[in-house]
Amino acid sequence: MSTVLVLVEHQSEVPLETSLQAITLGGMLGEMCSVSVGACQVGGVVRHIEIEHPMLSDYAPEAIAEALNQLIRTESPSAIIAAGTERGNEVMAHVAALLDLPLATNVTEVRPGDGSWGVTRTRWGGSLLEEATLTAPVKLATVAPHVFAAAGASGAAESERFTPELSQSLERTRVVERVTISEGITLTTAPVVVSGGRGVGSPEGFGILEELATLLGGAVGCSRVVTNNGWRAHSDQVGQTGTRVAPNLYVACGISGAIQHWVGMMASKNVLAINNDPEAPMVTKADFAVIGDLHPILEAVVEEVRRRKGG
């Protein structure tokens, strides 16, 4: 069986969940060997290669791709895969460009065959699937998040080291500075997201959504109409070109449920729609709904929650 390299992203040496999912797919496709930039504790793999180079002490997509390019020469893998994260997609696109090979991003299924693979990949941020063939001497793919189960983490392999030769010129796309902003509860970590759309009507209209979010220890989100109108910052936007969230509860207030919004919150465990149109797609797709004008409804809900909390 041929070698399949899986690029593992990690934070403080702990592999990302999405990378463990990529390892699962890698294991189905050949003799899987995980690869990380710097030390990383990957369990349950037979081989692990650690790429070492002083230039890689911070994120440098072009340099990582060049390192992988050199690793391909020594390992002759049949495929390289990575998680379909922002960085996974970026690094793999650099590898594809360096080698002038095709790259299938965000695959949900791979059907290995002679010479070429059948792949299914996501389009429209996950609202549509594409079946395609990927034909290349070295297959390059990234794996759509949360499709495959994460690989188990037992029995760490002894890491092999690989030191690439990296030209100084690759410094040009290396991170030069990092700025930390501590925000407390963020959209991606909040257990509840109270989100508003055009139906909220104005920037001030979000006051009551803020109140409910605070009472429940959650964060406020919004639709693209809201950011486009300048009512909220884009960092609050949920959807295909905004943030993807997966809270315990997503409260969609005055949001119609366009697919580009839906893909950003469809991973929520529960969805509550508040909308005056009982036919709105958000209402028909939600688990729970309240029909009516959102403002009086939210005011009554906030009052009720306050009363029960005894304040």
Added chain:
Amino acid sequence: MRTLVCIKRVPAPGARIVLTDDQQAIDARHLPFTTSPHEECAVEEAVRIKEKHGGTVVVLTLGPPEAEEQLRYALSVGADEAVLLSTDGADWDPQATATALIAKTDELEAAGGGFDLILFGNESADAGGYQVGIRVAHALGRPVVSGIKGIDIEDSALIARRETDAGFEVYRLPMPAVIAVKEGINLPRYPTLPSRLKAKKAEVASFTAVQAPGGLHMLRLVNPPEVASATTILGLGPEAAPAVADLFEELGLM
């Protein structure tokens, strides 16, 4: 500053996607067309850079002749020149798309001078390949970073900011450079009526594109299985408040 922006025409489906019978495309007979919000922001960013530092903005698209509509929209919000590489409308794979854009970029640079900056969207709205910009950058030997939500020009370098979970990271690219931007880098302006009329009459340079072979061949589009959900209606109007609070309690949120 001479800036090139690459945009792609896509249909804008609403609550669900309907496919053509042959499953080769989205049935767009009743849909408006647009570009990715990332690309709208790329055009706006190029125009702001021009307004601050002078120069010209060229927009380029590979697509059906109707993609002129998206080019004219870019002209109406401040781009100076528009170039159409026309296809028969079928979606090209990312390698083929990049090859055509690279060839045209070379020609545009030979004729009108090099681009200091080439802007892309982070990913196209429909295909979402995350790669065309990076391929173009490699072919031209220029630095490229993706996911950018802030650009400043300092001397002959571009300072680019990208959001992370913890805050943001900063890149410093020597020019000429390529940047793939994300929605949120700015809030695009709307065209004015006079600018719209002017754009309607502007010249769009049009060429026929030649398709190079690529290694990712689309067979068909498929709708993902629909999640069947029965919605529980908790009530009508403010009277539903106790039921909503019950739900919060059940979910352990209070």
